[in-house]
Amino acid sequence: MAGHAKEVDAAAAWGGDGSPFRISYGKQMMWFFLLSDALTFGALLTAYGFFRHQYGSWPVGEEVFNAMPFLGNGYPLMYVALMTFILIVSSVTMVLAVEAGHRLDKKGVIKWLTLTVIGGAFFVGSQAWEWYHFIHGSHFGTFLTTEGWGTLLELDIDKQIAVFDFHHGRDIVDGAKGWELYSHSVAENMGHIQGAGMTENEYAPMIPQFANLFFFITGFHGFHVFSGVVINLIILINVVKGVYDERGHFEMVEKVGLYWHFVDLVWVFVFTFFYLV
Amino acid sequence: MERDDLIRDNEYSLSANHDAAHGQEIRKTIWFVTILLTVITIVEVLTGAFVKQYSGGEVNGYWPFIKWSFIVLTLVKAGYIVLKFMHLGDETKSFKYILLVPYFIFIAYLIFILVTESSYWNTILFP
Numbered sequence: 001m002a003g004h005a006k007e008v009d010a011a012a013a014w015g016g017d018g019s020p021f022r023i024s025y026g027k028q029m030m031w032f033f034l035l036s037d038a039l040t041f042g043a044l045l046t047a048y049g050f051f052r053h054q055y056g057s058w059p060v061g062e063e064v065f066n067a068m069p070f071l072g073n074g075y076p077l078m079y080v081a082l083m084t085f086i087l088i089v090s091s092v093t094m095v096l097a098v099e100a101g102h103r104l105d106k107k108g109v110i111k112w113l114t115l116t117v118i119g120g121a122f123f124v125g126s127q128a129w130e131w132y133h134f135i136h137g138s139h140f141g142t143f144l145t146t147e148g149w150g151t152l153l154e155l156d157i158d159k160q161i162a163v164f165d166f167h168h169g170r171d172i173v174d175g176a177k178g179w180e181l182y183s184h185s186v187a188e189n190m191g192h193i194q195g196a197g198m199t200e201n202e203y204a205p206m207i208p209q210f211a212n213l214f215f216f217i218t219g220f221h222g223f224h225v226f227s228g229v230v231i232n233l234i235i236l237i238n239v240v241k242g243v244y245d246e247r248g249h250f251e252m253v254e255k256v257g258l259y260w261h262f263v264d265l266v267w268v269f270v271f272t273f274f275y276l277v
Numbered sequence: 278m279e280r281d282d283l284i285r286d287n288e289y290s291l292s293a294n295h296d297a298a299h300g301q302e303i304r305k306t307i308w309f310v311t312i313l314l315t316v317i318t319i320v321e322v323l324t325g326a327f328v329k330q331y332s333g334g335e336v337n338g339y340w341p342f343i344k345w346s347f348i349v350l351t352l353v354k355a356g357y358i359v360l361k362f363m364h365l366g367d368e369t370k371s372f373k374y375i376l377l378v379p380y381f382i383f384i385a386y387l388i389f390i391l392v393t394e395s396s397y398w399n400t401i402l403f404p
Contacts, residue, residue, distance in 0.1 A: 020371070021368065021369050021371060021372040022369050023368060023369070023372060028372075031372075031376055032376075035379075035380060038380060039383060039384075042380075042383070042384050043387065046387045046391050049388075049395070050394065050395045051395075053391070053392065053395035053396065053399065054395040054398045054399050054402065055399075055402075056399055056403055060330050060331065061325065062325055062330075076326040077322050077325050077326045078322075078326070081319075084318055084322075085315065085318065088311070088314050088315065088318065089311075091358070091362055092307060092311045092362075095307050096304070096307060100300075102294045102300065102303075103295065103296070103297060103300050104294060166334075167331075168331040168334050169329055169330075169331035169332035169333055169335070169337075170333060170334050171333075249294060257363075258363055261358055261362045261363045262363070264358060265355055265358045265359065268351055268355055269351060271351075272321075272347055272348065272351040275325065276321055276322075276324075277344050277347050277348070
C-alpha cells in the first residue's frame with residue numbers, strides 16, 4: 001500500500017529493536033501529557049478538599065443543583081446525571097470509533113466519531129446552562145436573618161407570607177415566624193445574596209471558595225471538553241479526507257480517543273466530589 | 278522528520294489492526310463496561326438525590342458509609358475507564374507502572390498534606 005508518507009524502519013527510529021514500551025512515540029507522549037494533566041486536576045481537587053475540610057460545613061449538592069431546563073426546580077441531581085450519562089456515552093462511541101479504526105472500517109470511524117463530537121458539544125452546552133443557572137441563582141436568593149442565612153422559597157408581600165429553608169435538614173420556616181424573619185432582615189438590611197460570583201454566593205454565604213472552586217474546576221474541565229470536541233472534529237475531517245487511509249492505520253483516532261476518555265475520567269471525579277459527596 | 282507512527286509491519290503500530298472476529302470480542306467488552314458505568318452512575322445519583330446527608334442541622338450517622346461508597350464506586354468507574362476504554366490494561370507492565378506509580382505516590386502525598394494542614398486550620402478557625 002503506497003502512501004505519500006515516508007515510512008521508517010523501527011530500528012532506525014528507536015535505535016534498537018523498537019520502542020521499549022511496545023507503544024508508538026505519539027501514543028506514549030499522549031499518555032505522558034495526560035499524566036501531567038491528571039496531576040493538575042488531582043491538585044485542583046485536592047485544593048477543593050482542603051477548603052471543604054477546613055470549613056467543616058459545605059452546601060449539599062442535591063440542594064444546590066436541583067434544576068432542570070424548562071421544568072424548574074425540584075429535580076435533585078437529575079440534570080447533572082443526564083450530563084454525566086451523555087459524557088459516558090460519548091466515551092463509548094469514541095472507543096467504538098477506535099475499534100472500527102483497527103479494522104480499517106472508515107465508515108464506522110466516521111459514524112462513531114461524529115456521534116462523539118455531537119455528544120461532546122451537548123455536554124459543553126449543558127455545562128453552559130448549568131453555569132448560567134448557578135450564576136443566576138434561586139428566585140429570591142438568600143437572606144441573613146436572626147436565625148442565620150436562609151434561602152427564601154416563597155414570598156408574598158400582600159399576604160405577608162415568607163417561607164425560609166435553612167438547609168442541612170432543618171425544618172422549613174413559614175407562617176408568622178417566617179414573615180417576622182423576613183421583615184426584620186429587610187428592615188435592618190442585614191444581608192441579601194442572589195446568585196453566585198467570585199466574592200459571594202447564595203449557596204454558601206460564608207464560603208466564597210465554594211463558587212470559586214466550582215467555577216475554576218468545572219470551567220477547567222469544560223475547557224478540556226471544548227478542546228476535545230475541536231480536536232475530535234479535526235481528526236474527523238482528516239478521516240473523511242482519507243488521510244489515514246493513505247497512512248494505513250487510524251492511530252490518530254486512538255490518540256485523540258485517549259484524550260477524550262481522560263476528559264470523561266476527570267468528570268467522574270468532579271461529579272463525585274462536587275455533586276454527590 | 279521521522280515519525281514512528283508511520284512504521285509498517287511493527288507489532289505495536291500497524292499490526293495493532295485486528296480482524297472482524299477480534300473486533301466483535303472487543304465490542305462485547307465495550308458494551309459490558311458501558312452497562313456497568315451506567316448502572317453505577319444511576320445508583321449513585323438515586324442515592325445522592327434521595328438519601329439525606331443532614332437531618333436537623335446534624336450530619337446523619339450513616340452518611341460516612343455512603344460517602345465512602347461513592348468514593349469507592351468512583352474509583353471502580355475510573356479503573357474501568359483507564360484499563361478498558363483507554364486500553365492501559367493492554368499495554369506492557371513497565372509502561373503501566375511508569376504512569377501509575379509516580380501518580381499515586383504524588384497524590385497520596387498531596388492528600389496527606391491536605392488532611393494534616395486543613396485539620397489544623399479547621400481547629401484554628403472554628404475552635
